[in-house]
Amino acid sequence: AQTVTQSQPEMSVQEAETVTLSCTYDTSENNYYLFWYKQPPSRQMILVIRQEAYKQQNATENRFSVNFQKAAKSFSLKISDSQLGDTAMYFCALSLIQGAQKLVFGQGTRLTINP
Amino acid sequence: NAGVTQTPKFQVLKTGQSMTLQCAQDMNHNSMYWYRQDPGMGLRLIYYSASEGTTDKGEVPNGYNVSRLNKREFSLRLESAAPSQTSVYFCASSEEGSTRQYFGPGTRLTVT
Numbered sequence: 225a226q227t228v229t230q231s232q233p234e235m236s237v238q239e240a241e242t243v244t245l246s247c248t249y250d251t252s253e254n255n256y257y258l259f260w261y262k263q264p265p266s267r268q269m270i271l272v273i274r275q276e277a278y279k280q281q282n283a284t285e286n287r288f289s290v291n292f293q294k295a296a297k298s299f300s301l302k303i304s305d306s307q308l309g310d311t312a313m314y315f316c317a318l319s320l321i322q323g324a325q326k327l328v329f330g331q332g333t334r335l336t337i338n339p
Numbered sequence: 340n341a342g343v344t345q346t347p348k349f350q351v352l353k354t355g356q357s358m359t360l361q362c363a364q365d366m367n368h369n370s371m372y373w374y375r376q377d378p379g380m381g382l383r384l385i386y387y388s389a390s391e392g393t394t395d396k397g398e399v400p401n402g403y404n405v406s407r408l409n410k411r412e413f414s415l416r417l418e419s420a421a422p423s424q425t426s427v428y429f430c431a432s433s434e435e436g437s438t439r440q441y442f443g444p445g446t447r448l449t450v451t
Contacts, residue, residue, distance in 0.1 A: 228381070257438045269382075269429065269442035315381050324370055324389040325433050325440060326397060329381025 226251045226318050230330035237306055238338050244291075245301045245333050247316030255321040258292065258299045263332075264312040272314070275299065303335075311337045341365055343443035345430050351449045352420045360415040360446050362430030369435040371413035373397075373405060375426040376445075382429060388413055390435075420450045 228249045237243045249258070260272040275283045275292050282290050287307075291300045303310055316330040346361045364371065369390045374382035374397075384397030386405040394405050402424060404416045413432075417424060427447050431440040 230381075233379075259438075267427065267445045269431075271439060274438060317381070319438060324372075324387050324395070325438055326372070326384050326387060327374075327382070327440065328398075329383070331379065331381050 226253075226256075226320070226328045228316050228318050228328050228330035230316055230333050232333045233331070234334045234336070236336040236338060239306060239308060241306055242302060242304050243306055243335065245303075245314050245316075245335065247299045247301070247330055249297050249299060249316070249318050249330075251297075251318065251320070253320050257319050257321065257325075258290075259317040259319070259327070260288070260290070260301045261315045261317060261329075262310075262312045263315065264309075269315075273301065306337045308337050308339060311335060343430055343432055343441050345428075345443040345446050347446060348444065349447050351451065352417075353451055354421060356420050357416070357418050358420065359417075360428055360430075360448075361412070362414065362443060363412045364430075364432040364441070365411065366432060366434070366441065367410070368432035368441075369410070370433045371407065372431040372433075372440065373403075373413070373415045374429045374431065375399065375424075376429060377426050385415065385428075420448075422450045424448065425450045 258275045262270045287304045313332045317327045319325045372387040373385040388407040391410045430443040433440045
């Protein structure tokens, strides 16, 4: 079975600062995907970034980047030049490559960007 | 494209009542999913349908049934609602071979 753990229930930073959210996971499989989802107060789930485990290069999407450490089973999200609109719950998630893309989520980190 | 739609948006039930949550997608996706989100927890998979005509249990299937009515629609039924089923329910879909899931806006269900 797969598990995902986010050990930071809440974080708060000033606008324009850089913030890093932590995520660790456990799986016995070698091929899987990792994701970060954002959930603003509207409740909509929005995909922020994804990483294939077989790729060594860390994924980036504009101000969002990840630090993927496969051996340590760690997958952190870095948000650069944070903006007020980044305020949201952030969920780390994992799915295996084989079969249906069943997502396993962490507990979430509530991120607040202060003006 | 409406994407993934869910009805209703809010619902209050009494213990023992039944109801069906509806989900539809207009992206011609093969796979559809039902998740629940409880306070302080991430989403957990209830049931999924890898393709039209198939359904499988997820992590927390007890107390629920599903129907993949056609390729567009995937419904979730609570036969006898319990307070423990108070949650926000999300439907999602994905196309075959893709890792990206598209989520609906969610249904907030309260069972008293």
